[in-house]
Amino acid sequence: MKVTLKVWKQNGKNGQGELKSYESPDVSPDCSFLEMLDLVNNDLESKNQEPIGFDSDCREGICGTCGMVINGVAHGPGHGTATCQLYMRQFKDGDVLTLEPWRATAFPVIKDLVVDRSAFDRIIQAGGYISVGTGAAPDGNAIPVPKENADLAMDAAACIGCGACVASCKNASAMLFVSAKVSHLALLPQGEPERERRVIAMVEQMDKEGFGACTNEGECEAACPKQISISNIARLNREYWRAKLLEQPVRVEKGG
Amino acid sequence: MILDGKVPAGPIEKKWEEHRFNLKLVNPANKRKHTVIVVGTGLAGASASASLAELGYNVLTFCFHDSPRRAHSIAAQGGINAAKNYQNDGDSVHRLFYDTVKGGDFRAREANVHRLAEVSVNIIDQCVAQGVPFAREYGGVLANRSFGGAQVSRTFYARGQTGQQLLIGAYQALSRAVSSGKVKLHTKHEMLDLVIINGQARGIITRDLDTGKIERFAADAVCLATGGYSTVFFLSTNAKNCNVTATYRAYKRGAYFANPCYTQIHPTCIPQSGDHQSKLTLMSESLRNDGRVWVPNKVGDKRGPHEIPDNERDYYLERKYPSFGNLAPRDISSRAAKELCDAGKGVGPGGFGVYLDFRDAIKRDGRSTIEAKYGNLFSIYHEITGEDAYQVPMRIYPAPHYTMGGLWVDYNLMSNIPGLFVLGEANFSDHGANRLGASALMQGLADGYFIIPYTIGGYIAGTKRETVDTQHAAFADAEKSVTGQMEKLIAVRGKRSVDDFHRQLGKLMWNKCGMGRTATGLQELLKEIPKIRDEFWTNVNVTGSAGTFNQTLERAGRVADYLEFAEMMALDALERNESCGGHFREEFQEEGEAKRDDEKFRHVTAWEYKGVGEKPAQHIEPLEFENVKLAVRSYK
Ligand SMILES: Cc1cc2nc3c(=O)[nH]c(=O)nc-3n(C[C@H](O)[C@H](O)[C@H](O)COP(=O)(O)OP(=O)(O)OC[C@H]3O[C@@H](n4cnc5c(N)ncnc54)[C@H](O)[C@@H]3O)c2cc1C
Numbered sequence: 001m002k003v004t005l006k007v008w009k010q011n012g013k014n015g016q017g018e019l020k021s022y023e024s025p026d027v028s029p030d031c032s033f034l035e036m037l038d039l040v041n042n043d044l045e046s047k048n049q050e051p052i053g054f055d056s057d058c059r060e061g062i063c064g065t066c067g068m069v070i071n072g073v074a075h076g077p078g079h080g081t082a083t084c085q086l087y088m089r090q091f092k093d094g095d096v097l098t099l100e101p102w103r104a105t106a107f108p109v110i111k112d113l114v115v116d117r118s119a120f121d122r123i124i125q126a127g128g129y130i131s132v133g134t135g136a137a138p139d140g141n142a143i144p145v146p147k148e149n150a151d152l153a154m155d156a157a158a159c160i161g162c163g164a165c166v167a168s169c170k171n172a173s174a175m176l177f178v179s180a181k182v183s184h185l186a187l188l189p190q191g192e193p194e195r196e197r198r199v200i201a202m203v204e205q206m207d208k209e210g211f212g213a214c215t216n217e218g219e220c221e222a223a224c225p226k227q228i229s230i231s232n233i234a235r236l237n238r239e240y241w242r243a244k245l246l247e248q249p250v251r252v253e254k255g256g
Numbered sequence: 257m258i259l260d261g262k263v264p265a266g267p268i269e270k271k272w273e274e275h276r277f278n279l280k281l282v283n284p285a286n287k288r289k290h291t292v293i294v295v296g297t298g299l300a301g302a303s304a305s306a307s308l309a310e311l312g313y314n315v316l317t318f319c320f321h322d323s324p325r326r327a328h329s330i331a332a333q334g335g336i337n338a339a340k341n342y343q344n345d346g347d348s349v350h351r352l353f354y355d356t357v358k359g360g361d362f363r364a365r366e367a368n369v370h371r372l373a374e375v376s377v378n379i380i381d382q383c384v385a386q387g388v389p390f391a392r393e394y395g396g397v398l399a400n401r402s403f404g405g406a407q408v409s410r411t412f413y414a415r416g417q418t419g420q421q422l423l424i425g426a427y428q429a430l431s432r433a434v435s436s437g438k439v440k441l442h443t444k445h446e447m448l449d450l451v452i453i454n455g456q457a458r459g460i461i462t463r464d465l466d467t468g469k470i471e472r473f474a475a476d477a478v479c480l481a482t483g484g485y486s487t488v489f490f491l492s493t494n495a496k497n498c499n500v501t502a503t504y505r506a507y508k509r510g511a512y513f514a515n516p517c518y519t520q521i522h523p524t525c526i527p528q529s530g531d532h533q534s535k536l537t538l539m540s541e542s543l544r545n546d547g548r549v550w551v552p553n554k555v556g557d558k559r560g561p562h563e564i565p566d567n568e569r570d571y572y573l574e575r576k577y578p579s580f581g582n583l584a585p586r587d588i589s590s591r592a593a594k595e596l597c598d599a600g601k602g603v604g605p606g607g608f609g610v611y612l613d614f615r616d617a618i619k620r621d622g623r624s625t626i627e628a629k630y631g632n633l634f635s636i637y638h639e640i641t642g643e644d645a646y647q648v649p650m651r652i653y654p655a656p657h658y659t660m661g662g663l664w665v666d667y668n669l670m671s672n673i674p675g676l677f678v679l680g681e682a683n684f685s686d687h688g689a690n691r692l693g694a695s696a697l698m699q700g701l702a703d704g705y706f707i708i709p710y711t712i713g714g715y716i717a718g719t720k721r722e723t724v725d726t727q728h729a730a731f732a733d734a735e736k737s738v739t740g741q742m743e744k745l746i747a748v749r750g751k752r753s754v755d756d757f758h759r760q761l762g763k764l765m766w767n768k769c770g771m772g773r774t775a776t777g778l779q780e781l782l783k784e785i786p787k788i789r790d791e792f793w794t795n796v797n798v799t800g801s802a803g804t805f806n807q808t809l810e811r812a813g814r815v816a817d818y819l820e821f822a823e824m825m826a827l828d829a830l831e832r833n834e835s836c837g838g839h840f841r842e843e844f845q846e847e848g849e850a851k852r853d854d855e856k857f858r859h860v861t862a863w864e865y866k867g868v869g870e871k872p873a874q875h876i877e878p879l880e881f882e883n884v885k886l887a888v889r890s891y892k
């Protein structure tokens with residue numbers, strides 16, 4: 001089967017972008033979508049033409065490196081899968097596919113379909129961790145965690161930091177990503193001591209990075225390759241307002 | 257030369273404790289005057305960076321990924337071992353030590369393995385405290401499973417995403433250190449050379465993958481935690497961008513490369529479906545706890561699996577290894593599959609596959625139980641092959657997965673170059689000739705959290721180093737060699753793509769230096785590799801230029817290194833005239849099992865670079881087995 005690609009080509013964040021057409025070679029339906037792009041690139045390279053810039057690494061949906069918008073859908077067709085988990089059998093012979101990068105102010109384009117997602121790292125650096133130095137840990141079983149909470153925490157921790165939630169949101173909001181981390185840590189007793197500080201710091205950083213506000217569109221959940229639930233966003237909101245309330249300056253009793 | 261592993265004296269249970277006491281300490285106030293470079297942010301690199309920063313060192317951390325969280329460790333599925341004995345099933349530090357030495361087919365350094373088993377328990381504690389959501393029982397305590405051929409349940413796991421969760425834990429610890437200012441993080445920076453001054457490792461040269469900018473970084477010590485080289489085979493279970501460049505370039509600067517031929521071929525991967533394929537996908541071997549492996553008795557049996565009655569099936573692992581059955585170790589299971597497929601009994605397109613059948617497990621436990629245990633794996637399988645493994649057995653075939661070889665290090669994890677430390681899969685140390693399941697994650701985190709923080713202090717406090725900065729001539733030299741190579745690559749403008757060469761090399765390596773190796777095959781390989789390398793340098797096409805974003809150039813540099821490295825790997829395989837663990841020389845077997853030659857090969861082979869195409873010099877570290885008696889590794 002063959003497909004026609006219309007690919008966004010752009011040099012650097014200030015570059016002028018444009019869509020450029022490419023024809024895929026004849027590929028087997030068992031070929032993965034990114035393998036098809038590899039073949040297109042190998043062909044371009046052997047003809048000394050510039051290949052399409054795109055990122056990937058694990059190619060099994062776990063590292064979060066890959067990601068592009070295919071015909072308007074972040075990570076393309078398929079439910080709960082990343083771009084690297086698409087197979088050509090999910091497309092039809094002769095399809096025309098438009099490939100675009102994640103589009104968000106906070107994710108500037110580096111080249112073609114590759115964007116800079118370091119804003120996500122800075123949000124985690126702002127507070128998405130538990131402060132425990134190496135060597136300071138008690139025995140693993142000294143902190144029992146109810147199985148239900150451990151499972152819910154794991155559901156949230158499954159986020160791969162790909163950015164599809166931002167790309168699919170008309171406001172380019174990062175709420176699903178942030179809520180996944182806040183939920184993961186807030187659901188565990190280990191996360192309790194820094195619960196308030198963490199959520200406030202992460203939300204502040206998120207705003208500073210230029211991500212948009214959440215207006216409950218739900219597009220993020222639909223695009224998320226790990227099916228992170230938007231109920232996490234509700235939890236994030238609760239955590240945030242709870243923390244804000246507790247943050248009220250402690251009233252100091254005036255002495256005599 | 258005989259290499260000294262610097263194993264401390266004393267009884268094995270006391271070595272690490274006493275060594276830690278004897279290591280010189282760096283005064284806390286002085287730590288901030290010292291800079292350490294850590295290349296790699298996988299389990300080993302991220303845990304080392306965070307731990308060193310907490311101690312007060314200035315840490316410069318590098319990775320080629322766009323975020324530290326994307327290191328290949330993220331892909332590990334099955335679990336991490338620790339001798340906690342939470343299940344009260346007879347596990348202990350000594351048993352984990354024993355299993356690992358035996359599993360490595362007596363080709364690992366006893367003292368290192370014992371230390372690994374000792375600190376394994378601290379790793380779990382640390383990860384739990386960081387919030388790693390390990391699987392739990394209803395009572396809230398940690399759950400365990402038996403994994404990778406172990407007869408005790410010592411594996412901790414987080415669904416099928418253990419590597420992801422452990423890495424996120426280490427990444428978060430690293431992120432905390434970044435926010436405290438103790439770690440300066442350089443993502444999308446690929447290390448392309450090591451800088452040595454007065455015989456000591458003092459810095460690195462990097463290329464910014466977004467801009468093409470070449471930079472120099474100086475430090476008091478350099479740690480490489482850059483992962484393994486399974487992608488020398490092109491097709492492997494590793495991430496696409498894994499490569500040997502960092503360790504190979506350190507080798508070219510004088511670091512010894514140990515046991516490069518020790519590679520692990522994982523038995524349960526989805527078979528290749530065509531030439532377009534860019535990687536192979538692992539199906540967690542936890543599946544072997546319930547799945548039964550078989551092939552048809554008859555050569556060339558074309559019937560569907562359901563049409564083959566039980567008495568015409570060969571459940572060969574159960575037949576050959578009655579006490580371990582389907583849980584036989586990786587190297588043994590892989591070889592058994594190859595042997596049967598080579599004999600024409602393989603199944604699926606091309607005949608390179610064996611069945612992993614859940615029929616009996618579903619009958620016994622019900623579909624819902626199997627679904628709860630392995631649902632995500634069954635859906636991965638479906639996504640990739642389009643087949644429903646609840647209805648038809650999975651097809652699996654071995655694939656390159658892990659590399660036990662790596663830069664040679666002593667007990668302190670320091671290479672033969674003072675100040676160059678090597679951690680995680682990048683070093684050679686703990687797994688001998690075969691790694692047991694769930695032991696790589698353990699080793700990466702042991703190295704980073706609990707070993708390097710001590711041993712690097714000993715080095716920094718115990719050696720004299722001149723004050724250097726990046727203006728030193730050695731930096732200029734290294735930078736020149738990096739830019740020179742890139743210019744050369746770009747100047748070729750030939751007709752073949754980089755991937756095309758990589759595929760060609762990979763196929764050759766798989767056929768002649770993969771699961772089965774022979775002297776004749778290896779000798780042919782040693783003639784063929786230089787030919788491919790020569791063609792590469794006259795006919796590759798690297799488009800674009802060096803001073804910009806250029807993914808083709810990134811790959812070209814890595815493949816160029818593989819085209820040299822592969823030769824050392826083949827040579828190592830040829831010189832090791834025995835079979836051990838993952839290194840199976842067909843001439844050396846007894847009833848189909850690996851036949852070691854302890855008399856001649858009870859040692860580590862470490863190679864010293866002598867020039868491209870030149871035979872490297874061979875060094876040897878003899879291995880002593882004082883605590884585990886040398887024995888034939890039998891799983892019968
Ligand atoms: C599919 C799969 C499943 C696995 N499952 C398990 C399991 O269940 N249990 C288990 O114990 N083990 C498992 N393993 C093995 C284990 O995951 C790895 O051995 C281990 O994670 C390696 O960790 P590391 O820190 O040494 O290296 P990696 O995680 O590979 O990290 C390498 C780092 O180095 C950086 N780097 C490399 N080269 C350069 C350079 N030149 N310049 C700058 N940066 C560089 C990379 O960016 C990355 O950050 C599995 C492996 C695979 C492939």
Ligand code: SF4
Pocket residue numbers: 158159160161162163164165166176177180220223224225226227228
């Ligand atoms: S929440 Fe989902 S879409 Fe967003 S970064 Fe995480 S995995 Fe990707």
Ligand code: FES
Pocket residue numbers: 055056057058059060061062063064065066067082083084085160
């Ligand atoms: S390449 Fe890793 S998630 Fe797609």
